[in-house]
Amino acid sequence: MGGVRELAASFVAPGPSGVAVRDRLKHLTAQDVHVLRAVGAHQGALASRDLKARCADGPDHSTESWAGRKRELTKVSSSRIAGAITKATHDQWALARRCQAAHIRSLEAGIKVLKHRLSLPVGEKGTKRAPGGYRSRGEWFHKSRRLKALEHRHAAAVRDWQAGWVRVVRGGKRLLTTRHHLAEAGLTEGEWRERWEAERWFLAADGESGKRYGNETIRVTPDGQVSIKLPAPLTHLANTKHGRYTLTSTTVAFTHRGVEWADRVEGNRAVAYRIHCDTAKDRWYLTASWQRPAVQTIPLQAARAGGVIGVDTNADHFAAYRLDPHGNPAGEPHRFAYDLTGTAHHRDAQLRHALTRLLHWAKQTGVTAIAIEDLDFGAEKTREKHGRRKRFRQLISGIPTGKLKARLVSMAAEQGLAVIAVDPAYTSMWGGQHWQKPLTTPHRKMSRHDAAGIAIGRRALGHPIRRRTAPPPHDRSDRVGHRTVQAAPGARGREGTRPRIPGPRIRSEPPDAARMRATRTPKTVRDVRSDQAWVQDSLLLTE
Template sequence: MGGLRSAAEPFVASGPSGVAVRTRLKHLTPGDEQVLRLVGAHLGSLAAKDLKVRCRDGLDHSGESWAVRKRELTPLSSSRWAGSITKATHDQWALARRCHLAHIQNLEAGVRTIEDRLSPPVGQKGTRKAPGGYRSAREWHAKSRRLRVLEDRLTAARADREAGIVHVVRGGKRLARTRHHLEAAGLTESAWRGRWEAERWFCQADGESGKRYGNETIRVSPDGEVSIKLPAPLAHLSNAPHGRYVLADRVAFADRVAFADRVAFADRVAFADRVAFADRVAFAHRGGEWADRVAADRAVAYRIHYDTGRTRRYLTASWQIPPTPTLPIETALAHGVIGVDMNADHLAAWQLDTHGNPTGSPRRFSYDLTGTAEHRDAQIRHALTRLPHWAHACGVKAVAVEDLDFAAEKTREKHGRRKRFRQLVSGMPTGKLRARLASMADQTGIAVIAVDPAHTSRWGAQHWQKPLTSTTRKTTRHDAAAVAIGRRAQGHPIRRRTAPPPQHRSDAVGHRTVQARPGALGREGTRPRVPGPRTRSVPPGRGANAGNQNAQHRPGRSAEHGFWQQDSLPLSP
């Protein structure tokens, strides 16, 4: 026990700081499609040139160079388009730097692992604190060559980072590599070219508070009319004053009537005016919140995206919100907690009362992380939607999850032979799950508590799996881990409560519910069974000898406990 690291203190995760909602642009005319393609391609080419200049500057970037780039882009678009392009460029460059650092850390972890396993003799077994040697001389030789390759890659990566060099592909590296494997991807060259160009388009604008409807570049009015400020070279395509183009978008009438019921001014318009709204866009999620911001001219950022797989266009609106004040952890745990253990295919959850005792039955929220990214995202969203609803029904105001980070576990060298395990760990979206859970729980008034994940699965199975298993319920290892996570969030030890006798083996001072000390023997076991009768009545023949110590089988007493046999009756008188 002395070699284990101390667990970090649990903390309440912060809530979301922004909101993003999306709707589909339906029934666009051929002219609308043509204008959107031209705008996206033109601004995409400007974004690619600006990213090239930013990558060339490297670490020598300054505010003055940023202003120069923006001035160069303004005549070819507009000042606001130039600001959005340069900001997106900086965000992409910063993301590439963070990914580059993560790649370096992964290489360093691989080098350390190989060096540790090359040091011991071949075939030496490892311990809990140190890895063993490789299994054979052939594997040792192969790993020694692998070490040289990783060291060369690490040296090159460190040199690039010191020089400020990043490797970015607009459109995605995966799609770029697909160009060389069109038959395996089931694409023709023209189909791939269409996807490649669409991914490199740029059509997003930052919001501005105080401006009309919160955005001067891509404007969406409260009644759903979408208009775009065309770049200077495409101003001749405008169909509205001041170089703007209004999209002739139409959505379902029922959606527009539902949206009109949510906006502030809908109660003051007639039904005939609602029919006129039927050719506008609407946001099904957070529509009222969006309408309030637009009516108050508060900043809202928009992005028009073309989905090449579905051949559809979407409009995404996003804005910042003030973070919800973080509750003290004592206040969040006042009504108990729900411990959640994340696994590859489900979330195991169990409700705990304020004393750390599991109540009710465990719950399981299943999901499937195979398939496309959209499918995985939908599965996680569906599972996380049910979890806060269950917490709200139970009256619990806190959900405890592990503060997982598999950065050090994803290296190929640590689990080289266990390929399926590495794929399993890499496929678990731990960061996305906690962030999305915090966002969903914030809307229902539930706090998310992050706890240290050290030994929760092992200790949960050791101390809780067997006691919580009955003839009608089979407790899994993941259910027991959920109990351990919840108890750690509450500040209780993971080990179960035991019954150390204060005076003797009876409950003279009441029922034993105290917490056992870490060194108490048998603290994880059940209460010992006391032999003998459970009532005041005793079997026949035992009451007479109850007070006679010599008649009982005890060491040092005079009673002789030998084999007794009755003599046979005499055959003659």
């Protein structure tokens, strides 16, 4: 086992730090839509200008430059709107820097694999831990050219990183690329332009505790009335005093977490709002979000107290198995299927539905935690590592590891369940080796994924994955106690020492083999004289 890497310790995932709910703005009048579009376009232009200035600053950014940008924005909007725009700009720039660093690491991983495979002789086979050489001289040549291309991209990315340059597209790079493929997207130029402008609008405001209803810019009263503080150049559109515009024919009512939202609004605690338009459906939505106080996660031992459900994440389903606190599998395996094809909204709904069914079953069983692998396929999706296995790379890329962890933690917290993250190393291999065959019966079909769920759960509970420890030190009998790590000494129903079975104690012959042979009906017909001694009988003489 010298090649086994060191396993990371299991830990309880921290709970969610924020909440977001959404409701549709219905029955908007033509004037309401006109005002929302005007405000969004005006503030979107300010946000684009501020992002350009922030990207130009690069790593030389300072609090003085931030204050200067905010003063310039305040002249054409308001202090609170300027603060919301500059904060959103910094968040967007920081996200671009993180993506740039991830891109550099991906290029480095690809270059490393290419150099390794190019250094091997053509046709040399690989191992489970390292790929082999390329299969032909032609493939070797093309990969050598790709290595040069990746090195050039890596050098350019490193230069941008050191200079602090990032590339950000307000509205989205994918939508920008769609402009050149309108026929394939099924859009006209006017429809694309409308969607592009809507994505670049800025209709958001951060909350502020102590202010009326928790937000001075976009205000929502407890009875659902929405009003907006207009920027300075658009105050002529106001229909109420103090330069505010109130949506005349619509109210919002947050069905999900509505009581929690109302408590915050009536207590004048901070609530952030965002208004956006879905141009494909011609609908407007209002999203409310707020932060939760940091909740101390429960200790790992407390999370293990009631047992866990080990969950193995796959491309099309969750494979889950319940384990008691001593690591014993209980009941039958459960599978929760989902379909990750189609649009992003469809994939997100499928994931939520599968997690909801998983958590409902967890509550019914009475466990205290969900055990899941701490997956990250960032370095596993490179073309250089998996070669021609395009379907496999697409399979890995389709597993929503980041969104899954975020959603599971948020939804489990509402059900009072902890989430234990474990090291994913060897769970499928060791689970299939130690648990798949022993638990397979004529009425229970165990897959490798079900066995991996048991391995994940046992690792979360602090037990080894293998079913038994090494044999006792004296001999193969149970002289020094039973060989098990599945139950504590005082647990009810604990497997005790093996009962005495009469008969020989060797593996080649079962107990009471002679008695079994005597009562067994032969399956083949044979000459009965073969079991008797060769004796010649005397002749019977008659007259």
